[in-house]
Amino acid sequence: MKGIAAPLAPDFEPVFQGFREPGREPGLRDDTGSAAASPRALRICFPFAGDELGGSHVSARGLMEGLDPGRYRLMVVPEVPDGTIAGFFSAFAQMPDPARPARSFVPGARFGLAKVLRTLAGVPRRARFLRENGIDLVHSNDGRSHASWALAARLAGARLVWHHRGDPDARGLRYVAPLLASRIFTVSRFSLPQGAAKGRGRAARAAQVVYSPFDTSVTADWAAMRGRLIEELGCAPDAVLCGWFGNFVQRKRPLEFVEAVERLGALLDRPVVGLMFGDPRNTEVGEALPQRIARVSGNARVHMMGYRTPGHEWLAGCDLLLVPAAREPLGRTLVEAMLVGTPVVATDSGGNPEALEGGCGVLCALDDPAAMARAAADLLADPERLDAMRARARIEARRRFSRENHIRQVTSVYDELGSRPR
Numbered sequence: 001m002k003g004i005a006a007p008l009a010p011d012f013e014p015v016f017q018g019f020r021e022p023g024r025e026p027g028l029r030d031d032t033g034s035a036a037a038s039p040r041a042l043r044i045c046f047p048f049a050g051d052e053l054g055g056s057h058v059s060a061r062g063l064m065e066g067l068d069p070g071r072y073r074l075m076v077v078p079e080v081p082d083g084t085i086a087g088f089f090s091a092f093a094q095m096p097d098p099a100r101p102a103r104s105f106v107p108g109a110r111f112g113l114a115k116v117l118r119t120l121a122g123v124p125r126r127a128r129f130l131r132e133n134g135i136d137l138v139h140s141n142d143g144r145s146h147a148s149w150a151l152a153a154r155l156a157g158a159r160l161v162w163h164h165r166g167d168p169d170a171r172g173l174r175y176v177a178p179l180l181a182s183r184i185f186t187v188s189r190f191s192l193p194q195g196a197a198k199g200r201g202r203a204a205r206a207a208q209v210v211y212s213p214f215d216t217s218v219t220a221d222w223a224a225m226r227g228r229l230i231e232e233l234g235c236a237p238d239a240v241l242c243g244w245f246g247n248f249v250q251r252k253r254p255l256e257f258v259e260a261v262e263r264l265g266a267l268l269d270r271p272v273v274g275l276m277f278g279d280p281r282n283t284e285v286g287e288a289l290p291q292r293i294a295r296v297s298g299n300a301r302v303h304m305m306g307y308r309t310p311g312h313e314w315l316a317g318c319d320l321l322l323v324p325a326a327r328e329p330l331g332r333t334l335v336e337a338m339l340v341g342t343p344v345v346a347t348d349s350g351g352n353p354e355a356l357e358g359g360c361g362v363l364c365a366l367d368d369p370a371a372m373a374r375a376a377a378d379l380l381a382d383p384e385r386l387d388a389m390r391a392r393a394r395i396e397a398r399r400r401f402s403r404e405n406h407i408r409q410v411t412s413v414y415d416e417l418g419s420r421p422r
Helices: 055-066 084-088 113-120 123-132 143-155 171-180 201-206 222-233 254-267 288-294 311-316 332-340 369-380 383-400 403-418
Strands: 042-048 072-078 137-140 159-164 183-186 207-209 240-245 272-277 300-306 320-323 344-347 362-364
Touching: 042 055, 042 143, 042 403, 055 084, 055 332, 055 403, 072 084, 113 143, 123 143, 137 143, 137 403, 143 159, 143 171, 159 171, 159 403, 183 403, 222 240, 222 272, 222 311, 240 254, 240 311, 240 332, 254 272, 254 288, 254 300, 254 320, 254 369, 272 311, 288 300, 311 332, 320 332, 320 369, 332 344, 332 383, 344 369, 362 369, 369 383
Parallel strands: 042 072, 042 137, 137 159, 159 183, 183 207, 240 272, 240 320, 272 300, 320 344, 344 362
Antiparallel strands: none
């Protein structure tokens, strides 16, 4: 299977002690009889904190599936050995976190001094783990993993790729990454460290934009998926289906989505249905969201749909994707919607304008659900504009966000860092 880390050759058995790939044993060789992994293959560790899936995990797996197993040895280190994330990466070699915390950090929550001190307790064990397993490079993909593994990577003598998918004002990006990271990847120009655009500071010199990888060949049967949703929800065939995809955190403005759906219902003479796809465990708004949904009235309804995959197929069943998020670095769902032909209405904030540049979507004011509803209503009333936008969006998404472009950029950095002395 493409992307599975290569099996251990006999001379690697002391390395990755206790490690076994699913369904494989050390020393196996490929069908040609040659060793499946070269001794010079770069050993890369992908640690993941918590156990809630998000866009960073989808992007990381997209990268890993495209890496040459003869050049790169991959190890996934999930915080929860038999959890959701471990299952998501089940095709790859895994070892448990040697310093698993008693309780996971909440995704998106601010890191204070107490949390920093909690991560320091596990640094010695993680550093020893990396040294004993001969890890050359650690690729961390979210704030919690940066906090847990960055210092351990440098103490172990490994190179660190700090993949930043958040706000440019994040403390870790501003104060920690410049000291510890060998290279900083950001998912958009918006996410670059302060001063990077002008080339100021070490973080600016170490940072580069690497758009997340997408399978740009994906297709979806719009009519079939829409019909499936209509049947499941029991709504009218002419209902306008408005999609939400992501974690229920404040930055993504879930409550504003509900209000925009309700306001759109007041503007149209058709039923409007909001569909909120995402893991309900990933929430910062608690009971406020179900309580707000229960108050939706008039011509609109909102349903919690849970986490579903593949996401692009469910996106294809929606008539619109509404993105009310604030300072979103660059949402995966915007690009996936572009690829499958679902029109996007998003706030003029963060990386949204960058994703939709060139007329690939509609932008509206931040924190103004009424403006989002008006923009959506205007778009639905203009079929020619809608069709032209869909066509442009598909072309631009395939050009800018291909998996091949992403892998080429990342492996160039891997090879550069791997060639340096430890």
